[in-house]
Amino acid sequence: MSCQSPIVVALDYPTMAQSIEMAKRLDPKQCRVKVGKELFTTSGPAILDELHKLDFDVFLDLKFHDIPNTVANAVSVAAKAGVWMVNVHASGGRRMMEASANALQKLTDHNTLLIAVTVLTSMDQTDLIEIGIDATPEQHVKRLAALAKSSGMDGVVCSAQESSMLSADLGKDFVLVTPGIRPAGSDQGDQKRIMTPAEAMAAGSHYLVIGRPITQAQDPIAVLTQANAELGVAV
Ligand SMILES: O=C(O)c1cc(=O)[nH]c(=O)n1[C@@H]1O[C@H](COP(=O)(O)O)[C@@H](O)[C@H]1O
Numbered sequence: 001m002s003c004q005s006p007i008v009v010a011l012d013y014p015t016m017a018q019s020i021e022m023a024k025r026l027d028p029k030q031c032r033v034k035v036g037k038e039l040f041t042t043s044g045p046a047i048l049d050e051l052h053k054l055d056f057d058v059f060l061d062l063k064f065h066d067i068p069n070t071v072a073n074a075v076s077v078a079a080k081a082g083v084w085m086v087n088v089h090a091s092g093g094r095r096m097m098e099a100s101a102n103a104l105q106k107l108t109d110h111n112t113l114l115i116a117v118t119v120l121t122s123m124d125q126t127d128l129i130e131i132g133i134d135a136t137p138e139q140h141v142k143r144l145a146a147l148a149k150s151s152g153m154d155g156v157v158c159s160a161q162e163s164s165m166l167s168a169d170l171g172k173d174f175v176l177v178t179p180g181i182r183p184a185g186s187d188q189g190d191q192k193r194i195m196t197p198a199e200a201m202a203a204g205s206h207y208l209v210i211g212r213p214i215t216q217a218q219d220p221i222a223v224l225t226q227a228n229a230e231l232g233v234a235v
Pocket residue numbers: 010012036061063087117119120121122157158179180181189191209210211212213
């Protein structure tokens with residue numbers, strides 16, 4: 001499916017039935033979809049097959065963070081399941097990321113994007129200090145993104161507030177996936193480092209992950225259509 005939109009809808013639902021109901025209302029030409037920890041824990045890998053049957057590109061967001069062997073094998077299984085994108089935590093370190101990239105290279109038939117999470121968009125300076133990181137979110141994102149690139153990742157998850165910096169530092173081909181996207185007027189919720197869809201694209205983001213502003217809206221399709229229109233996406 002060739003999707004013209006950079007928007008990835010986070011299907012954060014407690015049941016497979018609810019996520020499929022939403023997926024059936026969405027058009028795979030207007031967005032991609034993301035399966036995260038809540039949905040995967042309730043549905044298991046069957047959800048990937050169901051979403052692929054509906055023709056969606058699927059981002060499997062399980063943020064793997066473990067020893068290199070375990071993460072490399074998990075990433076391999078995800079690629080064999082045909083997901084479009086999978087992620088690991090950059091904080092797992094170089095050997096973990098290199099093992100994952102090598103595991104994907106050994107697969108003959110896959111084109112799964114391998115992405116590393118830098119600093120979660122729900123975190124700010126105070127959160128970093130509490131976990132012993134004496135750097136601003138921007139500095140830490142910059143350090144982890146450079147490590148991710150040199151460890152063979154295709155891109156990173158960061159906030160759109162860091163997109164222009166990373167685009168300048170690491171090149172326009174290094175994929176920037178940005179959650180914490182809030183269309184004007186929507187609730188910030190637990191996100192700290194946010195931007196609107198248009199601001200994020202102007203800053204150099206490649207993909208915009210949007211969950212609650214779409215899934216909890218009275219009219220989710222209207223919010224998605226409006227966001228695509230604002231981005232000038234012809235769908
Ligand atoms: O990897 C992610 O997708 C992710 C990384 C990050 O730093 N922040 C972040 O919010 N996410 C995910 O992006 C989605 C954002 O959802 P909303 O805040 O509802 O738009 C959630 O599914 C999060 O799990």
